[in-house]
Amino acid sequence: MAEGIEKKGWDIARLPSQIIKIFFLIIVWAVVFFIGLSLLVLIISWLNPLGEKPPIVDYYYNAIIDPLSNTGFGNTLKKMFGYGEAAFSSEKQIEILQGGSGAWKSTIDESSVKKDLGVKITRFNIKKDLLETEDFDYVEAIAEGYAVASDYMQVEFSCLTEDNKLGEVVNENNILTIYPNRKELFTIHCKFDKNLFEIDTSKVQDSKKIKLRASYDFITEAYIPIYILGKNELDWIIQNNEDVFENIQDSNLNKEDGTTNSVYTQGPVNLALRGTYTQPYTEAGPFGEGSHYTIEIKFDDNIQWPGNVEGVEEWSILIPDEINLESEEFEYVERDGNFDVYRASNSIIEELNDICESEESSITSWIDEDCWRRGGITGSIEFTINNPPDEIEQTFIRTKMKYKFNDEKQDTVHFTNIK
Known part of the structure; x- marks a missing residue:
């Protein structure tokens, strides 16, 4: 008869596990409450950094949030919310969704990641x-x-x-x-x-x-693969419906649209390059004789690296023998291996810094952080192909950007x- 009676109340045998479960739930809810309150205080503080805050908000920020701001956790929160406009701006969303040859496709040089610079x-x-x-x-x-x-x-x-x-x-x-x-x-x-x-x-x-x-001062380097081929040979391949990249093995090449990914070195800024025309490039240019190809360069956000860009100081382009640099605002400075080195004029550097010029008048603030972190600083060069081969070949356009950074x-x- 006792077997048919439902047991009510605490099960003594299961009491330890029930206590552990309740304790665990208390911890979870406490953590959730702390994170929620911290985020609320951070949002209030960042939206109104100079205004008067309620006493409880001011105390909580100074006693708890502020000490966390110098930790990795604090930097992560600052990136998530302090740069929220940059991370989730309409420009970024369009860039992420954009496909085809118009997208910025760039990867990091794995050998540079190991250096704690x-x-x-x-x-x-x-x-x-x-x-x-x-x-x-x-x-x-x-x-x-x-x-x-x-x-x-x-x-x-x-x-x-x-x-x-x-x-x-x-x-x-x-x-x-x-x-x-x-x-x-x-x-x-x-x-x-x-x-x-x-x-x-x-x-x-x-x-x-x-x-x-x-x-x-910090220098970030980047390069983009460039494939070149004679115009007559490319026309013959296209007319015969053959794959011009059939024998090419390159992880940075998208054979479907003829675009290549750029590669950059580890640093505070991700330096991205992209070509605006389908490769391979020929001596005829994109629109016939006298037309120029274009490579665009952009500062991009490295969210793992806290700090701010104070200003661009030097910009160099390294060009191989098969390519002629047509941009006039670059001056030849030296030979580096198989590359000619050209340095941007002072007027180009001023233009780059003016793009994201800070509205704050401060002895330590020149570049608006939100602007450059969403890819606002961009430049470009124009070039032509010199005596391309009869068979497709790979070369590179390289770039170096020297800028002042602070943490x-x-x-x-x-x-x-x-x-």
Whole structure:
């Protein structure tokens, strides 16, 4: 008879597993609540960075969110939401959806991924993050990190307030020299005088951010495969309905539309190239004698690399013997192996920097980050083919872009107006 009676209440034998399940659910919901609240606070802070925030939002940001901003998790959130307009803009969506020869098709040089290049600020902390407004004279902070370069490089460090007032780098020199293929560790001491902060004494407590910025030159390289063939030979292949790329094995070649993927080296910026006409190219040009082919170049976002472009400094094009560079604003500078090196004129560099010129008037801000991260900085070159072979051959157009890049870390100091 007892077997037909339904058991109610707790099953003593299963009690441990039930407790674990309830504990697990509590943890999951706590994590979901924390993430949701953090995202809400981040969105409010980023949409209104200079405006007055509710006290609870201000406290939560300074106590919890701000310390996370210097971590990989924080950088990921900043990329997701801080650059949301760039990642999900109409321009980006069109680019992603665009197919055929018009699409930007680019891949990274795998051999360059293994190099941990650039400057990484691993820690930036205030020595004493709670100060009495009437008693303090200055704010001190210490940063640590490392730098690695494939070529000789100099890193300039700046200590800044949140409104970009310049503090003092206490080290003897704010310039760090990095030698090729050597990992250089560094420690930077920052000092901010009291008069650099506009403290609101009407509140019980006010908070201000300080930051360390590292600026340095970086060179990103890229190349795009170019297939060339004599005009008569190409016409014969087309008339006989043959595949001009039949014997070509190239992972960067799309045989269906005659386009090639460009390849770029690891760095803060992904440098993409694309041809605007179907390959192979001939001496006749795309529209007959006297017409020119075009290669377009674009700065693209490397979402894994935090920081900002301050400005383009040099742009070089490397051209093989089979190709004639027709763009007039490039000057021949030297021979590099099988390539002639041409450097863009100052007017071209100015045009590139003007495309995404920042509207902010600041000593450390020249390029609008949202603009360049959505692919706003673009350029192009025109060229012709010189004495193409009777059988299809592959060559390359290469490019090097030198630009000034910076990375920064921040921390928050709190000023109390009550002794």
